Amino acid sequence: MIEIEFRRTTLFAGHYGSGKTNLAVNYALKLRESFESVVIADLDIVNPYFRTKDSEELLRSRGIEIISSEYANSNVDFPALPSEMYGVVQNRSRHAVLDIGGDDRGAYALGRFAPYIIEENDYDMLFVANFCRPLTLTPEDALEVMREIESAGGIKFNGIVNNTNLAALTTPKTVYDGQEKSLKLSKMSGLPLKFTAVERELSKAVKLNNVFELDVQKRYYDLY
Amino acid sequence: MEKVLMKGNEAIAEAAIRAGCRHYFGYPITPQTEIAAYMSKRMPKIGGTFLQAESEISAINMVYGVASAGLRAMTSSSSPGVSLKQEGISYLAGCDLPALIVNVQRGGPGLGGIQPSQSDYFQATKGGGHGDYHLIVLAPASVQEMADLTVKAFDLADKYRMPAMLLADGTMGQMMEPVELPEAVEYKPEKPWAVTGTENKREHNIVNSLYLVPEQLEQKNIERYEKYRTVAENEAMCEEYMTEDADVCVVAFGIAARVSKNAITEARKQGIKAGLIRPITLWPFPKEAIRKAADKVKGFVSVELSMGQMIEDIRLAEDCKKPVSLCCRVGGMIPSPEEVLKAIKDMEGGKI
Numbered sequence: 001m002i003e004i005e006f007r008r009t010t011l012f013a014g015h016y017g018s019g020k021t022n023l024a025v026n027y028a029l030k031l032r033e034s035f036e037s038v039v040i041a042d043l044d045i046v047n048p049y050f051r052t053k054d055s056e057e058l059l060r061s062r063g064i065e066i067i068s069s070e071y072a073n074s075n076v077d078f079p080a081l082p083s084e085m086y087g088v089v090q091n092r093s094r095h096a097v098l099d100i101g102g103d104d105r106g107a108y109a110l111g112r113f114a115p116y117i118i119e120e121n122d123y124d125m126l127f128v129a130n131f132c133r134p135l136t137l138t139p140e141d142a143l144e145v146m147r148e149i150e151s152a153g154g155i156k157f158n159g160i161v162n163n164t165n166l167a168a169l170t171t172p173k174t175v176y177d178g179q180e181k182s183l184k185l186s187k188m189s190g191l192p193l194k195f196t197a198v199e200r201e202l203s204k205a206v207k208l209n210n211v212f213e214l215d216v217q218k219r220y221y222d223l224y
Numbered sequence: 225m226e227k228v229l230m231k232g233n234e235a236i237a238e239a240a241i242r243a244g245c246r247h248y249f250g251y252p253i254t255p256q257t258e259i260a261a262y263m264s265k266r267m268p269k270i271g272g273t274f275l276q277a278e279s280e281i282s283a284i285n286m287v288y289g290v291a292s293a294g295l296r297a298m299t300s301s302s303s304p305g306v307s308l309k310q311e312g313i314s315y316l317a318g319c320d321l322p323a324l325i326v327n328v329q330r331g332g333p334g335l336g337g338i339q340p341s342q343s344d345y346f347q348a349t350k351g352g353g354h355g356d357y358h359l360i361v362l363a364p365a366s367v368q369e370m371a372d373l374t375v376k377a378f379d380l381a382d383k384y385r386m387p388a389m390l391l392a393d394g395t396m397g398q399m400m401e402p403v404e405l406p407e408a409v410e411y412k413p414e415k416p417w418a419v420t421g422t423e424n425k426r427e428h429n430i431v432n433s434l435y436l437v438p439e440q441l442e443q444k445n446i447e448r449y450e451k452y453r454t455v456a457e458n459e460a461m462c463e464e465y466m467t468e469d470a471d472v473c474v475v476a477f478g479i480a481a482r483v484s485k486n487a488i489t490e491a492r493k494q495g496i497k498a499g500l501i502r503p504i505t506l507w508p509f510p511k512e513a514i515r516k517a518a519d520k521v522k523g524f525v526s527v528e529l530s531m532g533q534m535i536e537d538i539r540l541a542e543d544c545k546k547p548v549s550l551c552c553r554v555g556g557m558i559p560s561p562e563e564v565l566k567a568i569k570d571m572e573g574g575k576i
Contacts, residue, residue, distance in 0.1 A: 016258075017231055017400055048254045048338050049398040075337025075556055077254040132229040134238060134405070135265065166229050166402040220558060221399055221482050 002195045002210050007124045009096045009117055014128035015136045015145045016102030019163040023197055024099035025055045026214045028064050037094040042068035045079035045109045046101035089116035107153035114154040127157045131164045131181045139185040160186055162196040172206045227404050232370040233258035233397040239371035243378045244411020245296040246272035249283040254338040255394035256328035259300040280305040284312030291321040292431040294418025296378055300326035303344050314353030318433030322381035326390045328397040331556040339556025340394030342529035348391045349507040356445050358452050360388040361506040363477040367401035375406050384455055395479045462510035463502040470499030472571045473517045475538050476527035477503045484527045487564035498568045511541035518542035523571045527564055528552045549576045
């Protein structure tokens, strides 16, 4: 498992369905091992299902504060953020993880918080890449999405996370191929590849020195 | 073809494009908006048309126009939006036009909610619009099937000159799974009836559902029902899972079938012989499989995200030979494997 130099604020953004929420939850849990006060904020105004809130019980049991739309997982699709969200960027006593919605449309919600984050200048803005997603199969596609998000969110990326996976069908080769494309994206964008996220069980078989181990939430529709 | 990781909604959109659909018309509604979003990104790059119509009603009538010209067209929505489309769907049926309508269902009635549901079963299978007609209704239960059945729906619609519906639910639309996408085809319509311009070389083709002479309209309806009989005889599809020795047969489609499979695995572990018939086509309903199972099982359990809309089709298929119980959650809720297991046990023990 890779040693991460944590910033006060870590933002996960990327293409729709690249695995940002799952990463953010795992990252917050990891942060909590080193810091007393951790908050995770769900800025997703795009995705109606499968939210940070799904992990609320787990997060709260570890003493992690969760801030999310009061309508998340409800029967209402209302893209509004709670006012507590400002506290995440303004109250600098806590370590914060921000889960940004997918694509540029998701990143629009970030715009009003970006100035605070940039001013404080103690953040990682990480681009989550899954090269098994059909609209980001190549580093070129991913770079296009990256630029769109930066322009919508008003803040530039400063790192890349390789989260290439095919859900239950992920093999070490899937991860290696993703790593290769991530390194290409790193070269094209000039941003470092911070780490490669791999499901905990699978990570035992992955021979890379930059692995961040993930626990993946079981869903009700998964077949036993 | 290498597998990719997709949302169910995206898989529908990409599969439609690969099946040669170049005309998509829609209006946003959760939980199916990813179909429109995907189309808006892809269609301009391949010379296709993505159009966000001013309403669901406009969208379905744009489909009517493209289908009349013999090309593959589709629209998608979720429950309340599909209600709005019913008039247009009836017109498509009345003109014998092939087209694809996708319904990623959410809780109802009325505005309901955005969470998954299967409560548009009646609307889809019994004809939500006016007049004597049927749609071919396909019910996917994985992201792979979201792709495969989209292609199948276009093919069947063309083959029988009738509209087809893909009936999914919010979970199927939102969940992500690996999928092997179908091969892209270059679609060459063979539709001599289509309105494509006569070039002054042939008689006009006319696409219309208005008949001024009642005898002609009656005849048209009779012919259409002969066609429906052929479809019912040839196109019913289902998956049977552990039914050979089953005492209790669960009947479920879509997301309910996935939960049921997990319940059946657990039932088998506990020594209860349970099996599953999963209708893949809801119209035509897989009557034959149910009828055969009725000779062997103690009873059926219908697992649904509706208040039991499928039960009457099960009873009709098995001639009320065996009891049918209902295990359901509604309003955006999903039955748990434990709830299904309890329903299986109750049927097995004669407690229904």
